[in-house]
Amino acid sequence: MNSAAIDALPLLPFFLPASGGQRYCLLHLPPPGRSARGGILYVHPFTEELNKSRHVAAAQARAFASSGYSVLQIDLFGCGDSSGDFGEARWDIWHNDLHLAGAWLAQRVDGPLTVWGLRLGALLALDFASRAPLPLARLLLWQPELDGRRSIDRFLRLRLATSMLARSTREAPGQARATLAKGEAVEVAGYLLAPELALAIDGVSAAALLPAVPVYWLNYQAPEQTCAPVPPLARQWREHGAAVHVASFGDGPFWHSGELLACPQLLDATGKLCHDWLGEERTRP
Known part of the structure; x- marks a missing residue:
């Protein structure tokens, strides 16, 4: 299918009723007259990475739709165009959002369900798959975050860097962590991070999650790297x-x-990595 045809594929924006309000969704549909061969649920990344990656995720969703899949993109609670403020977001609420979205998609698509996540969304996808009541066929991970605590530490360094550039009050290293430990929220790059969310993410590690379904894992390879090493966790x-x-x-x-x-x-x-299921698809296990 050429790029013009892919861009013209049906797209359905809607709000999904959920606890605490609504979740904004985009449903990418296969070509008209073609039944979906399966469903794909996309789990977006954290904070500003969501905005930076929307266009790439949308392009991939259209490509999946052109292969006959229904792809559901959902803005999690407190993110994007969904209800709630980011400071109210919680890991368990995001789990509930994914379950709601996955169940909605499974009810409308007769075929296997794939969960696809980017960065922290990939870690959330792994955690979700480890306890999802829905039958999942596979996981697709784009540049996954593998350790929640390291992810939060990296995020907090943005606050420290901003503080170091400020002419007035400068923050000491570790101060943001101490504030979270006291049960107080901290603001990082315009996002209010609640201690409950930070603590929950701290406790998630991909090393403790052995996937029960096939995993398709893509990592960025810098130009100076001569070959792409297999991640130690994959081994x-x-x-x-x-x-x-x-x-x-x-x-x-x-x-x-x-x-x-x-x-x-x-x-x-x-497309090349996932050729085995983008080609002839088996039925849901």
């Missing part, structure tokens, strides 16, 4: 019997780039 999962497929892309870290990157290499690498 660990394989040793414990998990089916893990790994590939790389070289477009750049689009999730925090100062400019919008089109990422054709990522889309191409995803």
Whole structure:
């Protein structure tokens, strides 16, 4: 299917009723007259990375739709155009959002359900898959965050860096962590991070989550890297019997780039890595 035809695929924006308000959703549909071969639920990344990556996720969703899949993008509670403020967001609420969205999609699509996550959304997808009551066929991970505490520490460093540039009050290293430990929220780059959310993310590690379904994992490979190493955790999962497929892309870290990157290499690498289910699809296990 050519790019013009892909861009013209049906797209349904809607609000999904949920606890605490509504969740904004985009449903990418297969070509008219073609039944969906399965459903794909997209889990977006954290804070500003959501905005930086929307265009790439939408391009991939259209590509999946052109292959016959219904793809549901949902803004989690407190994120994007959904109800709530980010300071009210909680990890368990996000789990509930994914369950609600996955159940909504499963009721409307007769086929296997795939969960696809980017960055912290990939870690959330892994955590969700480990306790999801819905039958899942596979996980697709784009540049996954593997340790929640390191992810929060990296996020808090943005606050420290901003403080160091300020002419007035400068924050000491570790002060934000101390504030969270006292049960108080901290503001980072315009986002109010609640201690409940930070603590919950701190406690999630991909190393403690052995996937029960096949995993398709894509990592960014910098130009100076001569070959793409298999992530140590992927090797660990394989040793414990998990089916893990790994590939790389070289477009750049689009999730925090100062400019919008089109990422054709990522889309191409995803299509090649997932060829076994983007081709002839089996029925839901």
